[in-house]
Amino acid sequence: MTTDSGTPRSGEQQESRAGTPIKAIPARHPGRWVATIVVLYLVVALIHAAATNPNLDWGEVTRNLFDGFVLKGVLNTLWLTFLSMVVGVVLGTILAVMRLSPVPIVSGTAWVYIWFFRGTPVFVQLLFWGSIAALTGRHVAVQIPLAGVVLFHTTITNLVPPLVAAVLGLGLNEGAYMAEIVRAGILSVGEGQSEAAASLGMTRLKTMRLIVLPQAMRVIVPPTGNETIGMLKTTSLVGATIAYPELTYVVTQVYAVNFLIIPWLLIASIWYLVMTSVLTFGQYYIERYYARGAARTLPPTPLQRFRALFGRAMTTIHAREATQPLGPISKAR
Amino acid sequence: MVKAEAVGKSFGRLQVLKGVDLEVRPREVVVIIGPSGGGKSTFLRCINHLEKIDAGRLWVDGELVGYRQRGSKLYELREREIARKRSEIGMVFQHFNLFPHMTALENVMVGPVQVKGESKSAARVRGMAQLEQVGLGDKLGAYPAQLSGGQQQRVAIARALAMEPKLMLFDEPTSALDPELVGDVLGVMRQLAESGMTMIVVTHEIGFAREVGDALLFMADGIILESGEPRQMVANPQHERTRQFLSKVL
Numbered sequence: 295m296t297t298d299s300g301t302p303r304s305g306e307q308q309e310s311r312a313g314t315p316i317k318a319i320p321a322r323h324p325g326r327w328v329a330t331i332v333v334l335y336l337v338v339a340l341i342h343a344a345a346t347n348p349n350l351d352w353g354e355v356t357r358n359l360f361d362g363f364v365l366k367g368v369l370n371t372l373w374l375t376f377l378s379m380v381v382g383v384v385l386g387t388i389l390a391v392m393r394l395s396p397v398p399i400v401s402g403t404a405w406v407y408i409w410f411f412r413g414t415p416v417f418v419q420l421l422f423w424g425s426i427a428a429l430t431g432r433h434v435a436v437q438i439p440l441a442g443v444v445l446f447h448t449t450i451t452n453l454v455p456p457l458v459a460a461v462l463g464l465g466l467n468e469g470a471y472m473a474e475i476v477r478a479g480i481l482s483v484g485e486g487q488s489e490a491a492a493s494l495g496m497t498r499l500k501t502m503r504l505i506v507l508p509q510a511m512r513v514i515v516p517p518t519g520n521e522t523i524g525m526l527k528t529t530s531l532v533g534a535t536i537a538y539p540e541l542t543y544v545v546t547q548v549y550a551v552n553f554l555i556i557p558w559l560l561i562a563s564i565w566y567l568v569m570t571s572v573l574t575f576g577q578y579y580i581e582r583y584y585a586r587g588a589a590r591t592l593p594p595t596p597l598q599r600f601r602a603l604f605g606r607a608m609t610t611i612h613a614r615e616a617t618q619p620l621g622p623i624s625k626a627r
Numbered sequence: 628m629v630k631a632e633a634v635g636k637s638f639g640r641l642q643v644l645k646g647v648d649l650e651v652r653p654r655e656v657v658v659i660i661g662p663s664g665g666g667k668s669t670f671l672r673c674i675n676h677l678e679k680i681d682a683g684r685l686w687v688d689g690e691l692v693g694y695r696q697r698g699s700k701l702y703e704l705r706e707r708e709i710a711r712k713r714s715e716i717g718m719v720f721q722h723f724n725l726f727p728h729m730t731a732l733e734n735v736m737v738g739p740v741q742v743k744g745e746s747k748s749a750a751r752v753r754g755m756a757q758l759e760q761v762g763l764g765d766k767l768g769a770y771p772a773q774l775s776g777g778q779q780q781r782v783a784i785a786r787a788l789a790m791e792p793k794l795m796l797f798d799e800p801t802s803a804l805d806p807e808l809v810g811d812v813l814g815v816m817r818q819l820a821e822s823g824m825t826m827i828v829v830t831h832e833i834g835f836a837r838e839v840g841d842a843l844l845f846m847a848d849g850i851i852l853e854s855g856e857p858r859q860m861v862a863n864p865q866h867e868r869t870r871q872f873l874s875k876v877l
Contacts, residue, residue: 489677490724490783494738494790495714497706504741508728 354557358548359564367544368565374460374540375526381465382525383518386472391502393477404473411470416463416528420535423463426454456538460529463536468525475517479510511584519577523570530562541565628653628688628794628825629674635682636669643669645849646683651842656826658836658857661846662872667829668721670846671796674827675716676709687716688793714742717787721799723779725771731758731782732767738790750789757785761815777808781815788819795819797828833876837861845869 344350358364392404411419422429427450434453437444454462483506491501533543541562549558582595629651636644643666651657659667672678673685676693685692693709694701704712725734735754739745745753758764761781771779780800787795797816801809813835820826820839830836836843836857843857845866853866861877864870 484724486720486722486724487726490718490720490726492677492710493675493713493716493718494786495710495712495742496738497710500741504737505726509726 349556350560351554351557354554355560355564358558359561363544363548364541364561364565367539367541368569370538371526371529371540371542371565372569374457374464374529374532374538375522377457377461378464378468378529379522379525381461382468382472382521385465385469386474387476387507389469389473390476390480393473394480408470408473411467412474416467417531417535419467420460420463420531423454423459424535424537426450426459456536460532460536460538460540464525464528464532468521471521472518475521476510476514478517479512479514480506482513483509508584512581515577515581515584519573519580522577523573526569526573527566530566628655629827630686631670631683632685633683634670634673634680634685636666636673636678636680643849644673644680647846647849647851649844649851651825651827653825654823655841656820656824656828656839657842657844658840659827659829659844659846660831660833660836660872660876661844661852665847666849667846668798671718671798671827671829674794674796675713675718677718687712710742714738714790715793717790717792717795719780719783719787719795719797719800721802723771723776723783723803725779725783725786727771730768730770731763731774731785734771734782735786735789738786742790754785754789757789758782761785762811775808776804777811780804780812784812784815784819793825795824795826797826797830799829799831801830801832831876833861833873845872847872 345352389404389407392400393408395401395404430450432449432451433447434450435444435447436453480502487505487509488501491505496504529540530542532538532540533546537543539547545558545562549555552558579595629649631647631649634644634647635642645666647666647670649657659670661667669678673680674687674692679693690712691701692712693704695704696702725731726737729737732751732754735757736747736750739750739753740747755764755767758767761784763778763781763785766774766778766782769778771782774782784800800816801812804812809832813832816826816828816835817839828835828840840857842854843860844851845853845860845864845868847868853860853864853869855865860869861873864873
């Protein structure tokens with residue numbers, strides 16, 4: 295039988311005949327130092343201004359940053375973001391596969407859906423959901439369309455409570471955007487992959503699920519992370535439309551009473567930044583997971599990268615110390 | 628095993644196959660050579676219905692490809708039936724088309740498990756044996772990107788064989804390989820031919836055709852210009868086009 299051909303098979307291990315290792319003095323970058331000083335100066339000035347401006351009222355901020363209402367708002371925002379993205383991703387994937395279907399009624403339906411939900415502002419869509427009682431009346435009957443068979447009676451707030459209205463409003467809108475992201479991912483996978491799967495006897499749907507979508511994930515994940523961060527911030531529209539107590543809603547309720555607008559907006563901003571930072575970090579690890587098989591070696595984690603940077607800085611300093619006595623600078627002195 | 632009668636195929640206004648007739652008997656190895664654009668790959672892809680033929684008739688194992696005949700009428704097969712028939716025909720591609728997000732073993736297992744409904748443990752055992760057979764018993768957990776071209780193509784052959792096909796199609800299996808690695812892949816194919824597999828091989832490896840092939844076809848401009856016993860045909864081509872082509876590749 296044939297042998298493994300990954301390594302050269304003839305000839306024993308060669309003795310290295312490379313010359314003495316190079317030890318060079320690193321190139322100097324004076325421009326970088328100037329830029330660093332300018333930026334640091336501006337940052338210090340900004341921090342000073344922020345710290346001394348009485349209108350920012352940092353005391354109020356720190357006193358209430360971990361207030362129970364605020365934390366509840368943060369949790370509600372996260373929950374709303376999570377549910378809306380789940381609806382968006384699932385719906386988007388279904389719509390993307392539908393759009394690529396050879397059946398006209400299927401691809402057409404997806405096209406019209408995306409056209410509508412991408413073509414109207416999410417704020418307006420949320421207002422619709424917030425005023426759904428005005429559309430349906432307070433009492434509704436759930437029935438089979440056009441057939442007149444009534445399944446049950448209820449009130450609209452029972453059927454669509456604020457959380458559900460918010461998730462539907464955000465999720466249905468997100469589905470339209472996710473559909474295009476997923477479709478781009480699907481199209482990025484080469485045709486040879488579908489052909490190979492077909493030649494094994496897989497059906498179109500199985501090929502999609504087992505072969506195409508897992509590979510499309512590499513293209514889908516980065517913009518989806520972007521969408522999630524966008525969604526986290528878009529949930530702030532819900533307070534103004536559906537009266538579900540997410541973070542911005544809570545904050546506006548408080549400053550409507552105590553008039554400390556700026557510090558309470560700062561509290562909201564700090565929490566949004568914390569949440570988006572955590573999401574950014576999480577996205578990195580998800581991307582890394584889906585990169586397997588696509589690259590020979592996985593990219594380093596942020597922690598590994600930090601260590602590498604730190605390690606390199608240390609070795610550079612050591613190298614400089616070692617070469618200094620022989621370097622041109624010491625000669626100039 | 629495979630029978631073609633006046634098979635025609637056009638891409639838009641470009642007629643790629645202009646009436647191909649062919650008969651491949653069980654356990655036979657048929658090698659197709661010819662210039663690029665001559666329709667070799669297209670014809671091969673018609674056999675497992677990756678391309679739809681638009682003229683003539685094509686049978687695999689006595690059944691029409693892509694259609695069912697009732698009386699004088701042809702009925703298109705449904706996707707599921709086409710998929711089932713494809714699962715009985717193995718195909719090896721020029722660019723391997725391994726699934727990059729799966730290890731070598733997972734590539735070999737995915738067909739039996741997902742298409743034939745075999746249990747994972749049984750597929751694993753058979754997959755390992757299959758990879759062992761193509762000389763890659765030590766690369767089970769490697770991803771395609773970590774393998775050389777020759778190794779990838781051998782995984783692709785193992786993947787096709789895992790479906791226990793009754794017919795194997797090879798579409799220029801060595802054309803994308805470094806010359807150094809061609810031998811390993813041809814070795815596996817030779818062994819497969821000796822085991823009695825029915826094979827149709829599109830290739831530029833005249834040496835392989837001569838040593839392993841039972842029949843050699845020269846295809847150009849959408850038709851089979853010449854066919855015969857490989858050694859005789861290579862040594863003494865009858866058709867002028869065949870002579871020209873062979874003088875350039877040999």
